[in-house]
Amino acid sequence: xxxxxxxxxxxxxxxxxxxxxxxxxxxxxxxxxxxxxxxxxxxxxxxxxxxxxxxxxxxxxxxxxxxxxxxxxxxxxxxxxxxxxxxxxxxxxxxxxxxxxxxxxxxxxxxxxxxxxxxxxxxxxxxxxxxxxxxxxxxxxxxxxxxxxxxxxxxxxxxxxxxxxxxxxxxxxxxxxxxxxxxxxxxxxxxxxxxxxxxxxxxxxxxxxxxxxxxxx
Amino acid sequence: xxxxxxxxxxxxxxxxxxxxxxxxxxxxxxxxxxxxxxxxxxxxxxxxxxxxxxxxxxxxxxxxxxxxxxxxxxxxxxxxxxxxxxxxxxxxxxxxxxxxxxxxxxxxxxxxxxxxxxx
Numbered sequence: 084x085x086x087x088x089x090x091x092x093x094x095x096x097x098x099x100x101x102x103x104x105x106x107x108x109x110x111x112x113x114x115x116x117x118x119x120x121x122x123x124x125x126x127x128x129x130x131x132x133x134x135x136x137x138x139x140x141x142x143x144x145x146x147x148x149x150x151x152x153x154x155x156x157x158x159x160x161x162x163x164x165x166x167x168x169x170x171x172x173x174x175x176x177x178x179x180x181x182x183x184x185x186x187x188x189x190x191x192x193x194x195x196x197x198x199x200x201x202x203x204x205x206x207x208x209x210x211x212x213x214x215x216x217x218x219x220x221x222x223x224x225x226x227x228x229x230x231x232x233x234x235x236x237x238x239x240x241x242x243x244x245x246x247x248x249x250x251x252x253x254x255x256x257x258x259x260x261x262x263x264x265x266x267x268x269x270x271x272x273x274x275x276x277x278x279x280x281x282x283x284x285x286x287x288x289x290x291x292x293x294x295x296x297x298x299x300x
Numbered sequence: 301x302x303x304x305x306x307x308x309x310x311x312x313x314x315x316x317x318x319x320x321x322x323x324x325x326x327x328x329x330x331x332x333x334x335x336x337x338x339x340x341x342x343x344x345x346x347x348x349x350x351x352x353x354x355x356x357x358x359x360x361x362x363x364x365x366x367x368x369x370x371x372x373x374x375x376x377x378x379x380x381x382x383x384x385x386x387x388x389x390x391x392x393x394x395x396x397x398x399x400x401x402x403x404x405x406x407x408x409x410x411x412x413x414x415x416x417x418x419x
Contacts, residue, residue, distance in 0.1 A: 106399075107353055107399075108352075108353035108354075108356050108397070108398050109357070110356070110360070111353070133396065133397050133399050162344070164399075164401045165343055165344065166343055166374065166403070168344075168346065169344040169345075169350075209346050209347070210346060211371065245370065245372050246330075246351050246368070246369055246370055246371045246372075247329075250348065276347065276348060277348065278352070279349075281349075299349060299352055
């Protein structure tokens with residue numbers, strides 16, 4: 084499994100979880116929930132125009148045991164529309180506060196609340212059969228320290244579904260998070276996609292479940 | 301920061317489509333293909349999110365009675381309201397607003413329009 088994770092990184096296929104499309108159509112709302120070994124997070128964003136969306140995000144960092152609450156701006160930097168494929172380049176920036184999750188009896192030097200921000204760049208390319216995406220992310224978590232992570236995904240659709248049918252994807256994810264005890268990781272997941280709803284269910288190499296959901300309004 | 305988040309929340313809530321129930325119900329689904337006034341060939345169609353973006357963007361227009369996006373043919377069918385029309389420029393702009401690009405527009409009378417490669 085470590086070999087697979089390394090392979091992904093060498094290939095430069097760093098991807099984002101369920102957030103590969105952080106900008107939808109003008110006036111559209113999107114809800115995104117991400118749950119994996121690193122985080123539990125919820126994001127609601129509103130698309131302002133074809134290139135920008137504005138969102139509110141709550142993210143619990145499982146490794147650091149703190150919660151980020153803040154706002155983020157997503158920008159579609161460039162989209163390449165081709166007859167049988169689409170590729171996107173996105174940038175995200177967010178700012179907010181981080182708060183520890185310690186109970187009042189625990190005393191640690193890093194407890195309290197602090198300002199935080201993050202930067203994220205991601206890219207994806209997909210046809211109706213193949214999918215790949217990549218992301219690089221940096222978090223400044225104030226007193227809780229800096230973190231960065233890189234993720235990559237490869238996916239294949241076992242069948243091609245038309246509009247309104249259930250679309251199924253089999254995906255593999257590799258990740259590199261230098262600050263984690265286990266720097267390299269990998270996961271396998273299934274993506275189910277129907278109309279405005281997208282569900283991802285998977286498991287990583289440590290046996291941790293992965294559950295992501297997106298809904299577009 | 302709390303103030304900033306509160307302001308952001310207020311802006312986003314104000315943008316909610318609270319009066320959407322009052323809007324005229326638009327026609328959806330493959331039956332639109334049979335009555336379509338426009339067939340629009342598109343670039344970049346790869347998933348259902350693409351079809352939702354196009355449907356929602358076009359259906360905001362009063363001239364549009366119904367829409368359907370077929371991922372297999374990569375064609376969007378548009379049925380217009382009685383006596384309504386949409387110019388080629390409007391169509392190209394709506395497709396662009398949804399995040400995609402137009403390859404060809406074919407009207408019910410058989411006339412075709414192919415946009416220039418670079419606007």
